[in-house]
Amino acid sequence: MSEVFKIFVISLIILFGCIYGGMLLLLGIPEVEADVATTSVTVGNAVPSVSNVVLNGGSDITLTENTATTVECTATLTDNNGGSDITSANAVIFRSGVGSSCTADDNNCYQVSCVLGDVSGNDRNATCTAQIWFHADPTDSGTYASENWDCEVTAQDSQNATGSATTTTPVELNTLVALDVTPSISYGTLAPGQTLDCSVLTIATTTGNTAIDANISGTQMCTDYPTCAGDTIATSSQHYATSSVVYGSGYALSDTPTLLEFTTGKPTTHPSNQAQNIYWGIQIPSGQPTGDYTGENTFTVTQD
Amino acid sequence: MNYLKAGKISIASLLIFIFLLGVWFFSGQHLIWKKISVLPKIEIVRAETVNILPNSKHANDNSPSALSEITADDATCDPDTKSADTAGDGCYFVDKNDVMQIDTFDVSSIPDSANITGVVLHLEYGAENGYNGTNYVRYDNGSGLTNTTIQPTDITGWSGDLTYDLYAQGVDTKAELQNVDIEFTNNDGAAPDAIHFDYVWIEVTYTVPANQPPTISNISLNGGNNINLTENTTTLVTATGTISDPDGYSDITQVIGRIFRSGVGENCTLNDNNCYEVSCSTSSCFGTDCQATCNFNVWFHADPTDIGSPWETEYWVAWIKAVDSQNASSSATNITQTVDLNSLEALEVTSEINYGTMYPGEVIDPLNIVSTVTTTGNVAIDVEISGTDMSSDGNTISVSQQHYATSSVAFSSGYALSSTPTALELSTGKPTSHPSDQFQNIYWGIQIPSGTSMGSYLGQITFTAISD
Numbered sequence: 093m094s095e096v097f098k099i100f101v102i103s104l105i106i107l108f109g110c111i112y113g114g115m116l117l118l119l120g121i122p123e124v125e126a127d128v129a130t131t132s133v134t135v136g137n138a139v140p141s142v143s144n145v146v147l148n149g150g151s152d153i154t155l156t157e158n159t160a161t162t163v164e165c166t167a168t169l170t171d172n173n174g175g176s177d178i179t180s181a182n183a184v185i186f187r188s189g190v191g192s193s194c195t196a197d198d199n200n201c202y203q204v205s206c207v208l209g210d211v212s213g214n215d216r217n218a219t220c221t222a223q224i225w226f227h228a229d230p231t232d233s234g235t236y237a238s239e240n241w242d243c244e245v246t247a248q249d250s251q252n253a254t255g256s257a258t259t260t261t262p263v264e265l266n267t268l269v270a271l272d273v274t275p276s277i278s279y280g281t282l283a284p285g286q287t288l289d290c291s292v293l294t295i296a297t298t299t300g301n302t303a304i305d306a307n308i309s310g311t312q313m314c315t316d317y318p319t320c321a322g323d324t325i326a327t328s329s330q331h332y333a334t335s336s337v338v339y340g341s342g343y344a345l346s347d348t349p350t351l352l353e354f355t356t357g358k359p360t361t362h363p364s365n366q367a368q369n370i371y372w373g374i375q376i377p378s379g380q381p382t383g384d385y386t387g388e389n390t391f392t393v394t395q396d
Numbered sequence: 397m398n399y400l401k402a403g404k405i406s407i408a409s410l411l412i413f414i415f416l417l418g419v420w421f422f423s424g425q426h427l428i429w430k431k432i433s434v435l436p437k438i439e440i441v442r443a444e445t446v447n448i449l450p451n452s453k454h455a456n457d458n459s460p461s462a463l464s465e466i467t468a469d470d471a472t473c474d475p476d477t478k479s480a481d482t483a484g485d486g487c488y489f490v491d492k493n494d495v496m497q498i499d500t501f502d503v504s505s506i507p508d509s510a511n512i513t514g515v516v517l518h519l520e521y522g523a524e525n526g527y528n529g530t531n532y533v534r535y536d537n538g539s540g541l542t543n544t545t546i547q548p549t550d551i552t553g554w555s556g557d558l559t560y561d562l563y564a565q566g567v568d569t570k571a572e573l574q575n576v577d578i579e580f581t582n583n584d585g586a587a588p589d590a591i592h593f594d595y596v597w598i599e600v601t602y603t604v605p606a607n608q609p610p611t612i613s614n615i616s617l618n619g620g621n622n623i624n625l626t627e628n629t630t631t632l633v634t635a636t637g638t639i640s641d642p643d644g645y646s647d648i649t650q651v652i653g654r655i656f657r658s659g660v661g662e663n664c665t666l667n668d669n670n671c672y673e674v675s676c677s678t679s680s681c682f683g684t685d686c687q688a689t690c691n692f693n694v695w696f697h698a699d700p701t702d703i704g705s706p707w708e709t710e711y712w713v714a715w716i717k718a719v720d721s722q723n724a725s726s727s728a729t730n731i732t733q734t735v736d737l738n739s740l741e742a743l744e745v746t747s748e749i750n751y752g753t754m755y756p757g758e759v760i761d762p763l764n765i766v767s768t769v770t771t772t773g774n775v776a777i778d779v780e781i782s783g784t785d786m787s788s789d790g791n792t793i794s795v796s797q798q799h800y801a802t803s804s805v806a807f808s809s810g811y812a813l814s815s816t817p818t819a820l821e822l823s824t825g826k827p828t829s830h831p832s833d834q835f836q837n838i839y840w841g842i843q844i845p846s847g848t849s850m851g852s853y854l855g856q857i858t859f860t861a862i863s864d
Contacts, residue, residue: 125627125740125741125742125743125772125773125861126743126858126859126860126861127743127744127745127858127859128745128856128857128858128859129745129746129747129748129749129767129856129857129859130747130748130749130854130855130856130857131748131749131750131751131783131786131798131854131855131856131857132748132749132750132751132786132852132853132854132855133750133751133752133753133754133786133793133842133844133852133853134752134753134754134851134852134853135753135754135755135756135788135793135844135848135849135850135851135852135853136753136754136755136850137850138755138756138757138850172755172756172757172846172847172848173756173847173848173849173850174756174847174848174849175847176849177849177850213846213847214756214846214847250850251850
C-alpha cells in the first residue's frame, strides 16, 4: 500500500468522523437519564437448632469402679445465619427421671460445655464430654429400671438465641457392682496356742453404683506362700465378723466363698461413702512352728 | 469540453462560479424570484384645530391682572372708561408704560406627532379713551420681538377678533408654539390711558399621521440552538427579537411571545406539549426600537422534533407579536432558524426498595415489593436494570437473589437481577402532563439464602432509560 493511499484512507476516516460528530452536534444527541434505587433487607437472627443428638455413641454406658468414665454426647448444630453464627453449646446428661432441667448432681445430672467443630455451611458439630462417676444411677435394673439416660444439647448463637434437642435414642447406664478392700490383714506377732478375737479391721468399700454384699474365701497361711510346702496354719484358723466380737463368735474362714451380708447401700458420692468394716481374728495352734505366715483372703462382690 | 481541455476555462474558474452560486443561494436572494409583490399604500389623515392658551407670564410682564383674565372671550369691563385693574372682569389691564408679555402657551392638547399646518394669533383689545400709543403687538419666535400687524389704537368699544398669521412667520412646531412670546408695551404719550385685552390665544391647525404598527425582526429561539429539556421539571427557553415602532418605542404597549411545534401552527391552543405563550419584557429601548425577551418555562414532556422522534419532520418555532397604543399589531417568527427540541429519555424510580425483615431461607413469593418507574422525559421509554450484591459488614447477598417483573408473579417466574444491565419492556408511553402521567410498577422479591448472616443489607439498583 503506497504512502499516498494510506494518507488518503486516513483522511477519509477523519473526514467521516468529523461529519458524524458534526451531525450529532447539529441534530442533537438525545439525552438519557438514569436513576438509582437503594435496596435494603434486614436479615433477622435465625434461632439455632440441634439434631442428631447421640449419647455414648448410642451404646449403654458402662462405668468404671471408683473413678469417672468419659462419656460423650454428640450433636449437629444448625444456624441458618451460617454455622459460624453458633458461638457455644452445652449439654445436660441426665437420668430421664430428673429431666433436663435437673440440678447438677453426679448421681443423675451432668452439665457440661461442648467443643464446637468446624463450620460446614449452616452446621457445626458439637462434642460434649462428661466424666460420669462410678456412683451414677444405673437404669438397667433396680430402682430406675424404667428410666434411662438422655442427653440434651443446647446451641447458642451470636445473638444469644438458643435451640436444643434431646437424644432420640436414650441409653441405659449399666449397674456396676464393685468394691475395694484394705489390701492387708496383719495379725501381728502371736505365740503358739494364742487366740486373737475378731478385732483386726479390714474395710470393704463399695466402688460401683449399687449396694453390695461379698463372698469371702481364703487360703491356708504358710511360711513359703504361695508354695506352702512347709509349715502351715489352716484356713479356718481365721474368723471374721462385721463387728468386733470374740473369736468364737466370728465366721470361720473357708476356702469356699461364703456370703457376708453388708449393711452398706449404694454410694452417692466420691470417694465412696459406702464402706463395710470387717473384723478379723485368728487362733495359732499349739506347737505351731515359729515363722512368718502369709495367706490370701478373697472378697468377691455380689449385688445386694 | 474542448475549452476545458484547452484550459481556456480553468477548473479554478469553475470552482469560483460554484462558490458564488452557493453564496447567492444561501443568502436568500433567490427567494425574491419566488414572489414579487408591490403593496399599494395610502395614508388618510384628518385635520384638527385647537386653540392654545397662555399659561405663563414673562418676567417683563408687569400687568396687575391675572393671566386668567386673558384666556377667554368674556370681558365685562368697559374698555373706554376703565382706568384701573379690576380682578375677575375678564379684562387684562395694561396701563401706560406697562408690559403684557406671554411667555408660554399650553400645547398639551397637540399630539407629538402632529403635523402643524396653521398658526394664527387671535386677540381682542379695547383702549381707554385718550390712548395715543403707537406700539404694535409683537411676537418673539426666538429671534427677538417682532411687530405683528396688530396696532392698538383709541377705538370705541372692543376691537373684535383680530388675527395675525404666525405660521407664515415660521412658528410651525409644537416647541415653537409652546415658547413663542406675545408682547405689547403700552407707550401711551398722554394721560395714563390703558389698553385692555379680552383674550389672547393661538389657533393651531394640524394633522396627525395615521398610526404606524410596530414591526418585529431578528427573532431568535434559544440562540438558534436545539433545545435540551430537563427531566421532571421545566427548562427556561428564551426567544428574543427587536420590536420597532415608527411612532416611537413608547408606543409599544404589549409584546406577546409564543413557541410551538411547527405542526400545530402559531394559532395553536396553549398546551404544554406543543404550544407555549408568555408576555415578553422589553429592554434597551431607544428611538423606535426595543429588545423583547420572552422567557418560556418548557416542561419536560414537550414534543421532541429531533431525528427519530415522532415529529422529526417538524421543528420548534418562536413567534412574537407586538401591540401599540392604538392596538395596531404585527407578528413574526424566527423564519431563518430551524430549532429542534431534543428527545429526553429520562425516568425516576422509587428511591428505596425495602424488603423488610426476613430470615435465611425465606422468600418473597409472589413478588410484592413495588417500585414505580416514572417517565420524566418526553419520549416513551423502556429500562435497563442492573444491580449490585447487597452487603452488610462484609457479608453479601448475591444480586441474583432479587427477582423482578412487571406484575406480581411467582418468585421463580420473575427475572433474576443481574449486574449486567438487562432491558425490561415497559408498557408506558410519552408523558403528556406534569406531574408525569406515565409510570410503571415493577414488582420485586428476594430470597434470602440459607446461611446468610444476620444484618442490615444494602444494595443498589440502577434504572437506565432506553428507547422504547
